[in-house]
Amino acid sequence: MHILKKGLVILFGSILLSIGINFFLVPFELLDGGIIGVGLIIKYLTGMKPGLAIIFLSIPIFALAWFYNKSYFYNSLFGMLFSSFVIDLLSFSRGYIQLQIPPVVSSVFGGIFVGLGIGIMLRYETSTGGTDLLAQFLSKIFKINVGIMIFIIDALVICLGGLLISKESFFLSSLTITVVALFTSLCTWNDERTKLKTS
Known part of the structure; x- marks a missing residue:
């Protein structure tokens, strides 16, 4: 049941x-931060699928996770692979669904969706x-909320x-990562407070 629940969380996120x-x-060549942002930069400059780029870029960090804490490796490997697959899968639907909204509005809504997706997965x-994954390591070391740590890396x-x-x-994109950090923090804030009280 635990595995099923985590699988549903990964799917939804x-x-x-x-x-x-x-x-x-993507429609306005905006960026998220971190590996996703680097993957998008590669897409905009070369046309490479962002999900595929994310997989290649994640290899060194997953190698670190393998030696540092294998639970992080196992808990995140499927999330990385599946989310990368879904990113590239949904890219085909952009030709059929195009939202006519200003770039600034698009950057805010993009941040909301990305922040919720990341935050929900981190919470579980x-x-x-x-x-x-790297932000989780650093947030535990420096006792900083993981959303804030993601914001620093994203910047x-x-x-x-x-x-x-x-x-x-x-x-x-600066507006986008601010919104991403806010919604990621909202999803993980109470969970982190509970962990601190019980530790």
Whole structure:
């Protein structure tokens, strides 16, 4: 039953994440942070599928997880693989579903969907891997909320994207990662407070 519940969480979180990326971020060449953001930069510059890029980029971090804490490795491997698959799967539907909204609104809604997807998976001790996985390590070391740690890592990726894509992409993507951090924190806040009280 535990495995079934985690599988449903990964499915639901991956769908939310993929909707945010494919329908709100990609149409305006906006970025999320972390490995997903780097995967999107690669997509915009080369045309490579972002999910496939995320898998390749996640290999070094999963290698670290294998040696550092195998539970993180096992809890996140399926989440990373499945979410990457769903991201590329839903990309085909962009040709049929196009939302006519301003870029700034799209950046906010993209952040909401991505933040909820990541936050829900983190709350049930799984994730998409990548820097979400790295942020979990660092948040435990520095006792910082995982959403805030993700925000710090994401900011570095957004700066890189601003240099390689455009200034407009930088400013709108900065708004996106702020919203992602907020909704990720909302999903994990009470859970982290409970863990601190019991530790």
